[in-house]
Amino acid sequence: MARAGLNTERLTRAGAELADEVGFDRVTVSALARRFGVKDASLYSHVRSSQDLKTRIALLSLEELADRAAAALAGRAGKDALAAFADAYRDYAREHPGRYAAARLELDPQTARDSAAGRHSQLARAVLRGYDLAEPDETDAVRLLGSTFHGYIALERAGGFQHTPRTSEQSWPRIVDALDALLRNWPAG
């Protein structure tokens, strides 16, 4: 019989696509096998477990997201950079909801260290170079930005902003404005 030509990389990519189509939590070994027209057991030559598959999708997504954020920041500074950074995350989450969810998967510490997570905080620090923050304020500001963007995207995706006439679209740039103002006037310790 002809072979399907599976390998870890292809499975990971197909898993990411599947996540975007049906949701990250619905990515299963069985569903992925079905997509390739092979039996579940066949996937275990390429992927150790269902958890391993999900982790690989998470790592892929973190890389993609870091690439996007880096591209968005190139040549920008100050508020411009802040807005571009913010939009890079939000746009990725809208275009690739499954991958974005994957990027939020809890990784074990070692895997996290080997991931693109470090690039993400470097990029956030790059945004802050346009403002005037000394340590430890810079670290706190990085945390604030990450928290706010992630939190907003999560609440938006969960439909949390649909109960008032003001759209999520309208609030978003104003929240970026507010963060910009805050970073320019960070309170003294």
Next chain:
Amino acid sequence: MARAGLNTERLTRAGAELADEVGFDRVTVSALARRFGVKDASLYSHVRSSQDLKTRIALLSLEELADRAAAALAGRAGKDALAAFADAYRDYAREHPGRYAAARLELDPQTARDSAAGRHSQLARAVLRGYDLAEPDETDAVRLLGSTFHGYIALERAGGFQHTPRTSEQSWPRIVDALDALLRNWPAG
């Protein structure tokens, strides 16, 4: 044979405890049945499905969390209220990680309307009464607060703040300071 004395309420409470012990995503009908020493099938007289059980745990948690936030706000205003509100969420997440995760479950629109979610945004608006924001800034500020607190707690729980010497404990009050400063100096549209 003696009966276990199950009912929807007891199952929901036990499910919430189970969530805190093993994680919300590990709450299963089987695990809950085991805890009561009955067969899985027996639970279906009290709960329609696994999803139904999880939704009930989510609603319970949202109520509890709103109660806590309301109690924290009583008699406070301004930055005091902001800090108490923030701490109420974070403390609940630490004491009841499974319930907190449950409270973030995506609810269908009707269920969300019937939930305590509305109380949560009312409480956030109460915090903002200590600041001087007109609509639509107030709505945007509510969204910012919700996003930031939720995002921070999520990143903290995922171990996202463990890669630098600055602890999450140190950053948190500074982020509350920063939000207070921002609310006092909200940028003009």
Next chain:
DNA sequence: TAAATTACCTAGGCCTCCTAGGCAAATGTA
């Protein structure tokens, strides 16, 4: 071209979700 490797298979075990139908305990009624 033969040997070694690799890709996928079958078979089967375990777990979770959920339905159907049954019996026995608790509760209501005469």
Next chain:
DNA sequence: TACATTTGCCTAGGAGGCCTAGGTAATTTA
């Protein structure tokens, strides 16, 4: 108190997901 009704939990069983062991056929290497 006796019977009827309701209700709580049961057994049986199907479907689907995860994963292992062991096999065979396709491909690559020597």
